[in-house]
Amino acid sequence: MKKMNVRLLRMITQHVGQFIAISLVISVGLLTYVSFTMAMVNLENSLNYYYEVSNFADIYVETLKVPEKGVVDVMELDGVFHAQGRIQYDVPLKVKDEDEKVTVRIESLPTDEYKINDLYFYEGTEIKDPNKDAYVYNLFANARNMVVDGKIHPQILGEEYELNIKAFVGSPEFVYLMENEQSLLPAPGKFGVIFVSEEFAMNSFGMNGYYNQILIKAEPGTNLDILQERVEDTLDRYGIKRIYQKKDQLSHRMVYEEITGGQKMAQTVPFVFLLVAASIMVVMISRTVKNDRISIGVFKSMGYSNKEIVIHYMKYCVLIGFVGALIGVTLGALSAAGLAQMYTGFFAIPYLKIRVYPQYLFGAVLLSGAFSIGSGLIGARSVLGIHPAESMRPEPPKSGHRTILEKTRVWKYISFTEKIVIRNLLRSKRRFVFITLGISLTYAIVMVPMFMTNAFGQIFSDHYSEFLRMDYNINFSEPVKDSALNDIKGLVDYRVISPKLEYPFEVEHLWRKKIVTVVGMPSSTDLYRFKNLDGNHVRLPSEGLFITEGLAKLLEVQKGDWIQINTFIPGRDDISVEIIAVIDQSLGMNIYMDLPFMQEQFLEPNIINGAMLTSANPIKDELEDVPKISSVQSSLDLMGIFKEFLQLTLASISVLILFAGILGFAIVYNSSIMSVLERRLEFSSLRVMGFKKNEIFFILVRENMVMTILGIILGIPIGRAMLYGMAETFSTELYSLNVDIPLESYVASGLLTLVFVLLAQVATYSRIHRLDFIEALKNRMT
Numbered sequence: 001m002k003k004m005n006v007r008l009l010r011m012i013t014q015h016v017g018q019f020i021a022i023s024l025v026i027s028v029g030l031l032t033y034v035s036f037t038m039a040m041v042n043l044e045n046s047l048n049y050y051y052e053v054s055n056f057a058d059i060y061v062e063t064l065k066v067p068e069k070g071v072v073d074v075m076e077l078d079g080v081f082h083a084q085g086r087i088q089y090d091v092p093l094k095v096k097d098e099d100e101k102v103t104v105r106i107e108s109l110p111t112d113e114y115k116i117n118d119l120y121f122y123e124g125t126e127i128k129d130p131n132k133d134a135y136v137y138n139l140f141a142n143a144r145n146m147v148v149d150g151k152i153h154p155q156i157l158g159e160e161y162e163l164n165i166k167a168f169v170g171s172p173e174f175v176y177l178m179e180n181e182q183s184l185l186p187a188p189g190k191f192g193v194i195f196v197s198e199e200f201a202m203n204s205f206g207m208n209g210y211y212n213q214i215l216i217k218a219e220p221g222t223n224l225d226i227l228q229e230r231v232e233d234t235l236d237r238y239g240i241k242r243i244y245q246k247k248d249q250l251s252h253r254m255v256y257e258e259i260t261g262g263q264k265m266a267q268t269v270p271f272v273f274l275l276v277a278a279s280i281m282v283v284m285i286s287r288t289v290k291n292d293r294i295s296i297g298v299f300k301s302m303g304y305s306n307k308e309i310v311i312h313y314m315k316y317c318v319l320i321g322f323v324g325a326l327i328g329v330t331l332g333a334l335s336a337a338g339l340a341q342m343y344t345g346f347f348a349i350p351y352l353k354i355r356v357y358p359q360y361l362f363g364a365v366l367l368s369g370a371f372s373i374g375s376g377l378i379g380a381r382s383v384l385g386i387h388p389a390e391s392m393r394p395e396p397p398k399s400g401h402r403t404i405l406e407k408t409r410v411w412k413y414i415s416f417t418e419k420i421v422i423r424n425l426l427r428s429k430r431r432f433v434f435i436t437l438g439i440s441l442t443y444a445i446v447m448v449p450m451f452m453t454n455a456f457g458q459i460f461s462d463h464y465s466e467f468l469r470m471d472y473n474i475n476f477s478e479p480v481k482d483s484a485l486n487d488i489k490g491l492v493d494y495r496v497i498s499p500k501l502e503y504p505f506e507v508e509h510l511w512r513k514k515i516v517t518v519v520g521m522p523s524s525t526d527l528y529r530f531k532n533l534d535g536n537h538v539r540l541p542s543e544g545l546f547i548t549e550g551l552a553k554l555l556e557v558q559k560g561d562w563i564q565i566n567t568f569i570p571g572r573d574d575i576s577v578e579i580i581a582v583i584d585q586s587l588g589m590n591i592y593m594d595l596p597f598m599q600e601q602f603l604e605p606n607i608i609n610g611a612m613l614t615s616a617n618p619i620k621d622e623l624e625d626v627p628k629i630s631s632v633q634s635s636l637d638l639m640g641i642f643k644e645f646l647q648l649t650l651a652s653i654s655v656l657i658l659f660a661g662i663l664g665f666a667i668v669y670n671s672s673i674m675s676v677l678e679r680r681l682e683f684s685s686l687r688v689m690g691f692k693k694n695e696i697f698f699i700l701v702r703e704n705m706v707m708t709i710l711g712i713i714l715g716i717p718i719g720r721a722m723l724y725g726m727a728e729t730f731s732t733e734l735y736s737l738n739v740d741i742p743l744e745s746y747v748a749s750g751l752l753t754l755v756f757v758l759l760a761q762v763a764t765y766s767r768i769h770r771l772d773f774i775e776a777l778k779n780r781m782t
Contacts, residue, residue, distance in 0.1 A: 004304075004312050011288075011316060017763065018284065018673055019320055021666040022277050026324025026371075027331065028659050029273030030364045034332025036266035037360050039339035040259050046344055046353045047175065047255060053351070054118040054172040055082075058246050059216040059228055062504070064239035064478075066211050074214060077230050079222035084110045085211030087201040089477060090179070090631045093192075094153040094160055095144075098621065103179060103631055104140075104154055105193045108201035108211075116215040117173050119195065120350045124148045124167025130197035134163040139177055139348050140192025141168045154194060156204045157477070158627045169195065175347045176254040239569055242504035244515050255347055269659075272445075274367065276438065276663055277324070278375040280670050281317045283434060285379025287674050289313060293386060301388040309383050314376030321372025325365045333361060417695070420686075421702045428675075432707060435671045439711025442664030443753045444719035449657060450745040451723045463587040464635045470527040470612040472619055475502075477630040479609045484628070488611060491622045497613040498525045501598055506566040507591065509555040516551060518565065518591045520598030527612045528592070531584045540594050544580035551589040552582045565591075567602055575601055657752060664756035665763075672700060672764040683768075697768045701761050708757045712750045719749070 012019050050056075063070075071085040087108040095102050109127075110116070119135065125148075127133040136146060146152070150165045171193065179191040202208050214235070218227055224245050232243060246252055289296065299309055337354050344352050414422070425432050474488065482499050489497060501520035506513055521528060523540035530538045530546060540546065547557065557563055559582055566574045583592075599605050613619070623632050676683070683696050723741070 004308070005315075008312065008315055008319075012319065015673070017767075018670050019323075021669050022280050022284075022320050023324040023327065024662050025273050025277040025280070025666045026321060026368055027328035028662055029270040029277070030325055030328025030368060031332045031335065032273070032659075033266050033270035033367070034329055034360055034364050035335040035339055036262045038333070038336035038355075038357055039343065040262040040266065041357060041360075042336065042340040042352075042354050043255075043262075043343050043347075043349075044259055045355075046340070046349050046351055047347075049353055050120075050175070050349050050351050051172055054120065055114070055116050055217055056172045056246060056252075057116050057215040057249075058218040058222075058224055059231060060242075060244055060246075060249060061214040061216065061231060061235060061240060062242040063212055063214065063235060064241060065207070066214065066235060066238040067209055068211075070235055070238050071211065071214055073234050074216060074231055077227070077234060079219050079227045079230070080216055081219045082112075082114050082116060082217045084112055084116050084215045086110065086213050086215065087198070087205055087207050087211055088213050089156075089205060090475075092155045092631065094155055101632070101634065102144075102189075103191050103633075105179075105191070106154060106156070106201065107193060107195050108198040109135075109195050111198055116217050117171060120170040122168040122170065122350070124165070124169075127166055127197055129164070130199045131203070132162075132164055133166045133197075134200075135167045135169045135195040136165050137174060137177070137193035137195075138168040138170050139188040141165070143189035144192070152194065157206070158629075159204075161204065163194070163196070170348055170350050171195075172251075173249070174251055175349055176251040177348065178250055178254065180250070242515055243506075248515065258343070258347075270367070272441070273659075273663065274371045276441065276667065277320075278371045279434065279438075280667065281320065281372070281375035282379040283431070284670060284674060285313050285317060285376060286382060288316075289380055289382050289386075296383060296386050297388040300386070306384050310377065310380045313380040313383070314373060317372040317376035317379070318369065321368040325368035328368070329361050329364050332364065417699060418702070420699055421706070424679075425703055425706060431671060431675065435667060435704070435707045436711045436714060438667030438671075439664060439708050439753060439757065440715035440718050442660050442667065442756060443712050443715030443749055444722050445660035445663060446657060446749040446752050447715075447719035447723065447741070447745070448660075450749055451741055459586045463585070467529055467585060468527070468635065469529055469614070470496075470498075471614045471635055472612070473633040474611040474613070474623065474629060475631045475633070476609045476628050478628060479603065479607050480628060482606045482608045484608070485611055487626070488613075488623070491626065492613070492615060492619040493617050494613045494615045494619070496527060497611060498522055498527050499595065499608040500610045500612055501595055501603070501608050502610055503569075503602065505591075505602075507551070507555065508564040508566060509557050509561070512555045514551065514554055514589070516589050516591055518545075518593060518598065520593045520595040521612070523594040525612075527614070530581070530592070532581045533584055535584070538581050538583070540592060541580045542594050543597055544578045544593075546581050546583045546592040547579050548585040548589050548591075549582055550585070551591070552579075554589070558582060569602055572602055577601075660752075661756045661759075664753060665760045668704060668757050668760035669763050672704065672760060673767060675700065675703075676764065676767055693769055697765055700764065700768070704757060704761060708754060712753055715749075715753070716746065 061074075066085065068085065071083055074080060074083040088105060090103055090105050093102040093104045109119075122138045124135070127135070134152065136152060140146075146165060146168075148165055148167060152163050152165055153160055154163065155161075174193055177188055177191065177193075179187075202210075214231075216227075216231065218224060228243060228245065232240060296309060300306075333356055336356075340354060341352060343349075411419075476484070479501075485497060485499055498521060502517055504515055505518050506515050521540070523542060530540070532538050533549060538546070545563075547555075547563070552558060555563065557579060559579055561579050562576045563579065564574055564576050577593075593601075595608075596605070599607055619632070623629055686696055687693075720741075
């Protein structure tokens with residue numbers, strides 16, 4: 001083995017702690033890159049394969065009532081491969097616990113041989129008695145501990161039915177099981193899907209010969225926008241409530257938003273860790289070159305060129321990068337499969353297609369190599385300025401000067417030990433800045449899980465406590481006269497009750513379009529608390545509309561603009577309405593109108609399809625047998641779902657905190673070790689003066705505590721800037737993340753950062769005790 005390589009191995013063994021610490025930082029970055037990149041690719045491939053084998057619908061049409069002839073008319077359109085009618089309604093489910101409220105979505109099964117959104121069978125047999133048998137969505141069945149051949153009791157139009165569970169199934173339409181866009185989180189024990197025969201659905205819902213939905217599978221290569229317009233024209237006379245493409249289908253959209261989020265994480269987080277590792281290596285190599293000044297002079301006098309010596313130090317960085325890459329790529333490849341499995345279990349994708357993609361593994365190694373080589377070259381560049389003859393004598397110390405503090409009377413009241421701390425901090429300005437910035441970055445990364453937990457908590461708190469003021473939302477299965485409120489008033493105990501009208505319409509501005517729910521309510525109601533973007537309370541106008549901030553950004557509109565609302569209701573024209581205010585709504589996208597104005601424009605006076613009320617007592621039992629009530633939603637139930645979700649996020653929060661800990665530990669540990677090696681003569685002199693090893697150790701601790709406090713202070717604005725960027729990047733059409741972190745989160749982030757710094761200090765304790773102070777003095781004197 002060449003002598004230079006022997007020396008390289010000796011360098012590694014002498015500084016094995018630093019070697020491992022930097023390697024861990026690199027491995028965390030590459031672990032994140034490989035695992036998230038491959039997991040997202042595998043997840044997307046598995047999802048697309050599931051869509052392919054199940055004939056996932058390209059267009060969904062929700063109607064008031066469409067006969068079988070309407071489905072045939074759609075089938076005959078150019079670009080339509082197949083179309084199927086079905087019946088879909090949400091109804092309550094009778095369970096043993098009378099206080100527990102469960103909603104199920106009943107869907108009719110097609111009679112055609114070619115099935116759109118075909119079901120995946122987990123276990124069970126096919127339906128034998130069309131009026132008694134049903135399939136149950138697998139996640140819902142597991143959450144409620146159901147068994148095949150068991151019983152299930154949906155309540156349809158006030159009448160309870162007993163159905164036999166013949167099989168547990170999955171559906172591509174419910175990969176992410178959500179009741180609606182306002183739910184945000186899945187609740188498999190509270191909401192599920194029951195698949196019944198078309199015969200049973202028509203009889204029980206009174207839809208003989210009619211459907212309220214049509215699924216369309218398009219010919220390959222068909223322009224879906226043009227096809228959607230043809231379908232609208234064909235079905236317009238039947239009354240379309242909503243028509244949308246698969247890209248806007250709720251489950252599909254949620255899964256792809258998760259995939260997009262994972263891809264963004266794979267593109268950002270690794271570079272943070274690699275940049276930090278590269279910075280540590282640059283500082284470490286530059287200081288090593290400075291300490292090896294005499295040895296480098298000897299090498300040059302023996303005939304070694306600048307290139308060979310630079311490569312010698314660069315190899316040290318390359319070996320760190322190689323070890324970090326080996327660990328990160330290996331763990332990333334192993335965890336990618338587990339991460340994909342976790343996602344497919346969470347998203348209920350029965351087909352898991354796991355592959356290892358060599359291009360990503362190779363890319364991670366190249367990434368590590370590029371950062372390592374660059375760090376080595378930058379750190380070792382001072383080799384070029386070392387001349388053999390000059391290097392034989394020690395480098396002259398830098399000329400000192402009195403600091404501003406020393407020129408004041410305060411200086412004489414500062415203890416000798418504190419004077420050492422202050423002078424060293426001001427003497428090593430680069431190290432001071434580097435460690436302070438590193439700690440601030442650690443603090444900022446620790447803030448991320450605190451932000452995510454608080455952000456989702458704030459979304460639900462703002463939406464269900466501040467924005468929505470009602471306790472219950474009642475939805476009717478079809479539009480009714482507002483006199484139906486009198487029936488509800490006679491059945492339940494309430495404080496405030498208000499009618500509402502909700503319809504999905506297509507809103508348009510210039511070339512931008514979006515199907516959203518338009519909500520009509522009396523302008524005098526206090527069950528919605530509207531705030532504009534300035535935080536001021538506003539009340540619905542008698543004409544015009546309110547639009548949510550997320551929808552305003554999507555359509556690129558503002559207060560005072562006019563938008564067009566396209567209605568699918570027969571006999572009603574599209575209208576243009578002025579935006580009176582853009583309101584702050586953290587969850588969902590909606591348009592709000594005064595109820596009489598909406599009735600006049602789109603329907604007829606006194607027509608509603610729901611109600612809102614506040615009540616001190618549970619009301620679901622009193623309303624479960626009322627005809628034409630399809631569902632009763634409780635705000636408390638939705639908040640309970642969120643609490644379950646927060647418990648599930650603890651694992652991911654722990655991982656993020658661990659990554660931040662590795663980052664902070666590596667920065668402080670490496671800097672402390674380099675400081676100890678550079679200051680051996682200083683510490684030896686202190687030993688001669690009577691300082692104990694523990695006292696010298698605590699001098700280092702004090703120095704790092706000063707930098708830690710400054711780093712935490714600096715980390716607050718850095719963390720907030722990072723979180724504002726995350727909020728902008730990760731906000732979706734369904735929710736908006738607001739950076740509003742409480743004081744306790746700042747304090748918790750600071751305490752965790754302090755713990756990571758102290759752990760690094762404890763790791764340097766043994767190096768102080770093993771340092772041969774007498775030998776350091778002898779070498780310096782020699």
